[in-house]
Amino acid sequence: MSAKNQRIAVAKTYKIYIGGKFPRTESGRYFALEDKKGNVIANVCRGSRKDFRNAVVAARKAQSGWATASAYLRGQVLYRIAEMLEGRREQFVTELVLQGATQRAAEKEIDQSIDRLIYFAGWTDKYQQIFSAVNPVSSSHFNFSVLEPTGVVSMLAPEDSSLLGLISNIAPAIAGGNSCIVLASESKPLCAISFAEVLHASDVPGGVVNILTGFRAELTEYFASHMDVNAVIYCDGGKAVARTVQVLAAENIKRVIARNRLDWDSDAENPYLIRDTQEVKTTWHPIGS
Amino acid sequence: MALAAVKKSGRLPDLSRVPAVDEVGVNERVARFQTRSIKKSSKVEALKLILSMIDLTTLEGQDTPGKVRQLCQKAIHLHDTMPGLPHVAAVCVYPTMVSVAKEVLQGHDINIASVATAFPSGMSTLSVKLDDTRMAVAAGATEIDMVISRGAFLAGDYRYVFDEIVAVKEACGDAHLKVILETGELGTLDRVRKASVLAMHAGADFIKTSTGKIQPAATMQVTLVMLQAIRDFYHDTGKMIGMKPAGGISTAKLAVHYLVMLRETLGNAWMTPEWFRFGASTLANDVLMQIVKQSTGVYQSSDYFSKD
Numbered sequence: 001m002s003a004k005n006q007r008i009a010v011a012k013t014y015k016i017y018i019g020g021k022f023p024r025t026e027s028g029r030y031f032a033l034e035d036k037k038g039n040v041i042a043n044v045c046r047g048s049r050k051d052f053r054n055a056v057v058a059a060r061k062a063q064s065g066w067a068t069a070s071a072y073l074r075g076q077v078l079y080r081i082a083e084m085l086e087g088r089r090e091q092f093v094t095e096l097v098l099q100g101a102t103q104r105a106a107e108k109e110i111d112q113s114i115d116r117l118i119y120f121a122g123w124t125d126k127y128q129q130i131f132s133a134v135n136p137v138s139s140s141h142f143n144f145s146v147l148e149p150t151g152v153v154s155m156l157a158p159e160d161s162s163l164l165g166l167i168s169n170i171a172p173a174i175a176g177g178n179s180c181i182v183l184a185s186e187s188k189p190l191c192a193i194s195f196a197e198v199l200h201a202s203d204v205p206g207g208v209v210n211i212l213t214g215f216r217a218e219l220t221e222y223f224a225s226h227m228d229v230n231a232v233i234y235c236d237g238g239k240a241v242a243r244t245v246q247v248l249a250a251e252n253i254k255r256v257i258a259r260n261r262l263d264w265d266s267d268a269e270n271p272y273l274i275r276d277t278q279e280v281k282t283t284w285h286p287i288g289s
Numbered sequence: 290m291a292l293a294a295v296k297k298s299g300r301l302p303d304l305s306r307v308p309a310v311d312e313v314g315v316n317e318r319v320a321r322f323q324t325r326s327i328k329k330s331s332k333v334e335a336l337k338l339i340l341s342m343i344d345l346t347t348l349e350g351q352d353t354p355g356k357v358r359q360l361c362q363k364a365i366h367l368h369d370t371m372p373g374l375p376h377v378a379a380v381c382v383y384p385t386m387v388s389v390a391k392e393v394l395q396g397h398d399i400n401i402a403s404v405a406t407a408f409p410s411g412m413s414t415l416s417v418k419l420d421d422t423r424m425a426v427a428a429g430a431t432e433i434d435m436v437i438s439r440g441a442f443l444a445g446d447y448r449y450v451f452d453e454i455v456a457v458k459e460a461c462g463d464a465h466l467k468v469i470l471e472t473g474e475l476g477t478l479d480r481v482r483k484a485s486v487l488a489m490h491a492g493a494d495f496i497k498t499s500t501g502k503i504q505p506a507a508t509m510q511v512t513l514v515m516l517q518a519i520r521d522f523y524h525d526t527g528k529m530i531g532m533k534p535a536g537g538i539s540t541a542k543l544a545v546h547y548l549v550m551l552r553e554t555l556g557n558a559w560m561t562p563e564w565f566r567f568g569a570s571t572l573a574n575d576v577l578m579q580i581v582k583q584s585t586g587v588y589q590s591s592d593y594f595s596k597d
Contacts, residue, residue: 053588226590227587251587
């Protein structure tokens with residue numbers, strides 16, 4: 001081949017996603033991601049606790065605006081994410097295959113991921129009616145309970161189901177008006193960052209979803225202990241991880257949600273995943289004597 | 290025009306001799322200040338120093354005596370669960386709120402700063418501005434933050450601006466005078482430098498970047514230019530002038546960058562609340578959160594700190 005015809009490869013820089021921007025990790029650290037044969041397929045940011053801290057600030061800032069957006073609008077935005085993902089399915093299939101999936105499994109996973117977004121998009125203006133209640137009380141009060149988003153949710157995404165599992169955690173949290181910070185799968189982080197690009201193109205306000213890549217062993221402690229995080233979700237790890245998360249989360253009484261035995265194919269199409277990151281507010285309203 | 294009433298005291302400096310500012314150089318220098326690695330014990334000391342340099346500020350049309358009392362309580366009790374914290378340098382309020390602040394701060398070593406001279410625009414006659422100043426001082430303000438007449442300055446009427454500062458300084462009596470240049474309205478760093486020189490020669494005890502009502506407010510660039518002006522003024526006259534960046538400094542990290550800049554431009558002598566202040570309304574809580582983070586290792590939430 002003549003030099004003229006040789007095109008220089010344009011490799012993508014996988015950066016993290018914080019506050020609607022794609023910065024590199026503030027720590028300047030990277031780790032090489034290898035395929036099965038040991039070839040380097042990408043250099044991925046090794047996020048630090050300070051990246052996480054910055055992400056929490058962004059998530060906190062974005063949360064109140066997102067929570068007060070109408071349920072209808074949140075549904076539209078989730079649907080929009082699905083539309084954008086549909087348009088880029090080939091890229092996701094390629095990345096899933098690069099990370100070791102078969103072509104067929106990859107195609108199935110992207111289909112399910114898109115459908116999962118549609119599923120939760122549909123729930124945004126319905127879960128409140130299902131989970132709210134008018135409560136019988138024996139005094140002259142009108143007593144009712146409604147849901148409110150818990151606030152900022154930190155998530156340790158599933159290690160194996162790197163796209164479907166990721167989306168099955170993010171979608172219900174944001175459908176319910178929370179903002180979130182997600183640590184992507186450590187061994188399969190590519191789809192998470194490409195998904196951040198999809199979010200970025202989908203009218204999701206900056207800061208509502210923040211995605212970091214990095215090492216679980218290093219970051220779990222901060223995901224669980226940060227005082228400005230209201231709920232923490234973890235999907236893998238044995239007793240040691242469960243213990244770390246629960247002990248540290250107790251400091252500010254975070255909601256702790258364990259999803260370590262969930263089958264992402266079948267168990268996650270479930271409105272209770274939205275309910276997990278909601279608080280119940282009960283109002284006693286005086287009525288005539 | 291009230292100008293006639295101004296005593297032509299003091300010599301107006303020759304502003305054509307003020308050195309030009311190298312904007313590219315300033316930007317590069319500022320970028321350098323942000324790359325210093327500050328280790329834990331130094332960081333904690335820096336954070337405490339920042340707290341002690343804060344002018345806790347509320348300058349809103351919606352201020353009420355209740356709001357000012359709350360602010361003063363915050364100044365006294367920054368975060369009582371954390372022992373060994375310094376208190377802020379001052380609270381900064383409108384003249385009508387000075388008496389309220391004085392009542393609450395009685396017996397505490399916290400200064401009361403008041404803005405004056407038709408803050409924030411400064412668009413009034415000299416006599417009104419002087420009355421404004423005298424009223425604030427009479428009510429108990431120990432520091433006066435005045436604004437310069439930017440319109441006159443931009444029109445080249447340096448004499449007017451100079452005489453005005455001289456007159457206000459006289460009206461201040463014993464109170465310290467901080468002169469706000471409102472750098473966001475001056476447009477260029479050259480003008481910032483000129484206004485700094487003008488204010489210092491006219492008798493300012495402090496020069497201050499901004500009112501906080503105009504964007505951009507304090508930036509590291511204008512602050513550096515003002516610090517350099519202070520340094521050169523000190524070399525020429527032997528007189529130390531204080532510096533107060535104000536507006537837009539809301540994170541501890543940024544405040545630490547300012548301290549680095551202060552240390553590397555003016556040196557240790559200026560690293561005290563007597564010579565350097567931060568004008569801020571929300572900086573204190575961020576600094577407190579960082580201090581608690583340093584001692585507990587856990588990132589903090591504003592939910593657990595009193596409102597500032």
